Amino acid sequence: MTARTFTAEDYAARMRRAAEAAAASGLAGLLITPGPDLAYFTGYRPPADTERLTMLVIAQDRDPVLVVPRLERPDAEHAEGASAIGFADWTDNEDPYSLAVRLMGTRGRFGVADNAWAMHLLGLMDAAPQTSYAALSRAMPMLRAVKDADELERIAAAGAAADATYRKILKAPFAGRKERDVAADLADLLRAHGHEQVDFTIVASGPNGANPHHEAGDRVIAEGDAVVLDFGGLKDGYGSDTTRTVHVGGEVAEEVQRVHDLVREAQQTAFEAVRPGVACQDIDRAARKVIADGGYGEWFIHRTGHGIGLTTHEPPYMVEGERNALVPGMCFSIEPGVYLPGRFGVRIEDIVTVTEDGGHRYNDTPHELAFVA
Template identity: 65%
Template sequence: MTTSVAPFTADDFAARQRRAVAAAADAGLGGVLVTPGPDLVWLTGYQPTAITERLTLLVLTPDAPATLLVPRLERGDAEASAGAPALTFADWSDGDDPYAAAAPLLRPDASYGISDSAWALHLLGLQDALPASSYRSLTHALPMLRAVKDDAELARLAGAGAAADQAYGEIVDVRFAGRRELDVAADLADLLRRFGHEQVDFTVVGSGPNGANPHHEAGERVIEEGDMVVLDFGGLRDGYGSDTTRTVCVGEPTAKQQEVHDVVRAAQQAGVDAVRPGVACQEIDRAARAVITDAGYGPQFLHRVGHGIGVTTHEPPYMVEGEEQEIVPGMCFSVEPGIYLAGEFGVRIEDIVTATDDGARRFNTTDHHLRVVS
């Protein structure tokens, strides 16, 4: 499937880098250190072809140009990245001490935010080279760095959501009964790729009692008539994530199956309805959870109600009790309550939404009613 989104430019990456430096200063940090992973892609457009033990480090500080330290053998690839014009480059060779190469780029006694994906090997190496320095994970130090999306990012997330919806629109027409969960999961992965996903991250197919495990991986179980089946699937399209869940029934549902699905559907709607600027993230969880608790299934709702999404399918902010970060327009996250009845079945319904000036806009719009499949 051909897409037509415009690529991000060096100016886009430079603006993100300035945003990161400003956020670090507000948090009392001397700068931001970024190793290979989603933060590096978001800030530079560069993703090494192979993440190895060799140190790659983006250094963002208020008193120096944005500098990317790379192994010399990978410098050519780094200089070809979309964000390269916004960067200064430094390199080191095999046999050199990479931490000695990094040290001149840093203040010896500063505190830095560092990527969650940084290897312990590299963090310990920096601490040895700069014993007076200190480090905080970016999730804790700058949790909102990537949380608020611009228009170009919102367009990519909307496209990813629409593509996942197209996949769901076709998977409900395949045969479920008599096939393994793995077979349906393979169909879902093929559909996601057909509708433009360059990366499939997960295809959860939880049938019957397996659906009561929220993170069940598709397995050898043969789907049977009467099963509820949780379908949770997503990945990356144009570099941004999709993640949606619907629960279907193989044949007509029992009264109990229909009741549980109706409760989850009402809870999911309550969570979406609670989204508006200025509301704490935890209120989305509370709104959805209250519906499930009032229906008598509170202990069977086992997880938070949502997570952020962007260049990864799970990132801050999290819609969970205790998260007091206020929602602002442009935040994008899931709303996905569920009920899990051990030994019987599970139900989950999930949409990705973005906060707007006055509420929420869904990126998933497929029907929330219980779909009967064959």
């Protein structure tokens, strides 16, 4: 099924909500540069992220305006949300920061996209020294966190495509092949199941499994290896991200099975903790307690989860200190793991959304240790 195209009114509604939330947070406005935030608010993805300033100015007391280089304005005017914004263009012999400040105002604190170039932020500070700035992920971490029905539909479809990829890869040969070859199979399968972008295909075999972000390489996968498979990307613009740990051959070392069972219990316990009003950090605590009680707490070396949407990693994060409460429509990963240096690793990951009375998984492949040839 083809996802519904977002309309100009969809984008306008997002900008209105953001302007209201910014004002409620004490911000004079939001400054959105090329990246996922600009795509979220306008549908515009510039042909290149260059030194030329492109910036959407959102504030409650004025219409949203996109500052854009004149040579790129035709592309911007073809974005899905173009009719919901105004345009202020500039040429290479003009100062874009003075133009931006005329739209922003010369005073106040602004939320700025995390991936804004430092040179652009410094240019704004020079043009308006009485302004100040805060990273959006800190000032408004919930900005894109709660998904609407169309976004949830896309995330569900991306998760189903990742599940189909996993089912197919279980039928592929592992023993005697290099990690990079299995990773290439995963990428091909994600694309075959509708992903327009593959962000990562981690294939971490044997001792490489103890590195959570191992880059698939030339190690030859051997009989008896535990192999961590973590893969994802974008389908219809929204993310998938799933991890399963498989075993090459049917004879499993006792500790590999024990650790896998412990991680599976931690993942399930964290999922059962999901419900509206619970703090993000409590999901991390739920998973971490199981692994600590099982004797492997020092080897769980990352947060339990991260948000997902237009990017495969985004706020909010399921980590100690993150006190924002879960809200229906939030989507995030639950991915506890144990990593034993020089030996093996285990991770199990699903994408979850918060419902009115609990949580719902967007991945339905079994969590049990799967066996591959």
